[in-house]
Amino acid sequence: MGPISAVEKFLGILALLSMLVGSYVGLVVVPADAAQGNVQRLMYVHVPAAWLAFLAFFVVFVMSVLYLIQRDERWDRVAASSAEIGVVFTVVTLLLGMMWGKPTWGVFWTWDPRLTTTAILLAIYVGYGALRSFAEDGEKRARWSAIVGVIGFANVPIVYMSVTWWRTLHQPPSSPRSVAPDILWTLMLNLAAFTIVYIYLMVRRIRFARLEGELEKRMAYNA
Amino acid sequence: MRKWSVIGVVYVVALILLWVYTGRVGMENRGFVFAGYGLTWGALLWYAFRLESRERTTARAVESFEVAGAGD
Numbered sequence: 018m019g020p021i022s023a024v025e026k027f028l029g030i031l032a033l034l035s036m037l038v039g040s041y042v043g044l045v046v047v048p049a050d051a052a053q054g055n056v057q058r059l060m061y062v063h064v065p066a067a068w069l070a071f072l073a074f075f076v077v078f079v080m081s082v083l084y085l086i087q088r089d090e091r092w093d094r095v096a097a098s099s100a101e102i103g104v105v106f107t108v109v110t111l112l113l114g115m116m117w118g119k120p121t122w123g124v125f126w127t128w129d130p131r132l133t134t135t136a137i138l139l140a141i142y143v144g145y146g147a148l149r150s151f152a153e154d155g156e157k158r159a160r161w162s163a164i165v166g167v168i169g170f171a172n173v174p175i176v177y178m179s180v181t182w183w184r185t186l187h188q189p190p191s192s193p194r195s196v197a198p199d200i201l202w203t204l205m206l207n208l209a210a211f212t213i214v215y216i217y218l219m220v221r222r223i224r225f226a227r228l229e230g231e232l233e234k235r236m237a238y239n240a
Numbered sequence: 241m242r243k244w245s246v247i248g249v250v251y252v253v254a255l256i257l258l259w260v261y262t263g264r265v266g267m268e269n270r271g272f273v274f275a276g277y278g279l280t281w282g283a284l285l286w287y288a289f290r291l292e293s294r295e296r297t298t299a300r301a302v303e304s305f306e307v308a309g310a311g312d
Contacts, residue, residue: 036284040277044258055262056269059276066280105287109280117277120269214284218291225295232298235290235305 025220032217035210038201047203056120061203063113064191065211066106067135073103073215074142074173081166084159093159094230096166098222100145102215107139121200130179131187138176141169196236244289251285 043061048059080096083089114132115125124130146164152158180189193201255278262270 036281040281043279044273045261047245054269055267056272058273062277062280102287105283112279112283113276116272116279120272176300218284221288221291221295225291225298228295228298228302230301232305234304239305 023215027058028213028220030216032210032214033154035213038208039210042203042206047199050200052207053121056117059113059117061199061207063110063117064147064204065208066113066210069104069211069215070103070110070138071173072212073099074138074170077103077142077145077166078170078173081163085167086160088156090155090159090230092162094223094226096163097220098144098219098226099151100162102167102218102222104139104142104146105218106215107135107142111135111139114149116141118186121158127186129186130178130183131185134172134176138169138172141165141172192211244292247285247289251281254281 025130043058049055076099077096080092080099084092084096114230119125145162149158152161179185180187258274258277267273300302
């Protein structure tokens with residue numbers, strides 16, 4: 018394993034501290050929501066997790082397009098790394114949604130458009146990961162997954178717009194004008210914390226992807 | 241690995257503090273709030289841990305090729 022750089026260490030500590038501060042503010046400092054009570058505090062982790070999943074899949078999309086144009090394996094490594102982290106954020110989003118759904122809607126899960134399209138999003142990127150593990154040839158794997166990375170991203174705007182296009186239990190998207198200042202800044206603070214976590218995980222995952230590529234090359238050379 | 245033992249202990253302590261705090265302030269639906277935050281922290285820490293452990297295993301495999309190559 019290569020040496021962990023000072024920047025990486027700093028990012029790791031910053032990610033941990035920012036998550037602690039964000040959670041502390043969300044749980045203790047900001048008052049409970051007037052309508053939903055304390056369970057609304059889940060919003061401060063649920064919404065940033067969803068946004069970061071969208072960002073991660075957007076990165077997959079951009080890197081996949083770049084790979085298809087330039088055929089540079091670096092873009093494939095970044096796309097694969099971002100897809101894996103995006104899956105983690107999507108799982109967190111869905112589970113947090115269930116925790117929030119039970120006390121507010123009375124059920125953990127319902128086949129609501131927002132929930133269903135998010136579950137499809139998860140299936141697409143789990144499939145992306147499965148495809149990568151099946152394909153043995155590096156060039157084919159990168160090309161196939163880039164195609165999935167481009168097509169799969171089409172579901173992201175559908176997930177986002179699902180609460181507007183269809184009648185749904187899920188609340189509509191919040192905007193700075195529709196939420197109280199306390200809620201807004203706590204949300205922004207947690208969004209910043211989740212973004213730092215994403216950057217940190219990306220740095221680590223890309224390093225690991227480089228190492229995987231190195232191992233693959235050596236194995237092919239020795240075969 | 242020592243780093244992860246420390247992080248694991250801090251995580252468990254944070255969960256205990258969260259449970260005690262939500263109980264002391266009489267938070268309604270505390271189980272859902274507790275599970276939600278605990279799960280978020282847990283999932284991200286678990287992923288970071290898994291990433292490091294996968295990286296270590298792969299690095300060892302790469303090194304083993306280097307050693308084999310040097311012996312040829």
